[in-house]
Amino acid sequence: MSTAPTYDPFIVVPPFTACETAFIVFGQGTAPYSIFPIATSSSNASSLENGIPSQKEAGVFEWKCDFDSGANITWALTDAKGKTAFSSYRVVQTGSVSTCP
Secondary structure, eight states: OOOOOOOOOEOOOOOOOOOOOOOEEEESSSBBBBEEEEEEEEESSOOOOOOOOOOOEEEEEEEEEOOOOTTTTEEEOOOTTEEEEOOEEEOOOOOOOSSSS
8 A cells, every 4th residue: 555645845925015915825744833923034034923823723814914005025934853944035015004003
């Protein structure tokens, strides 16, 4: 009997608008997953936000973009086996409000 193939993890993000909700899609690899935003071109991939819970299974994470317009954001993912994935970078667009509540 053959085993199922394993795939590297992925993370996909939509365009971001300041103060609006975005849905981040991630999966494959091995759960659980750590996902977090980093500054685009960051040399050390330090998280820009604390408190994002570990994701127990692949799926969709709802996130409110609390960065100012013009910010360059990339999302990073690390799975249980230490494999990493990065999203395409996004420049946060101006929303309908000037500051997030």
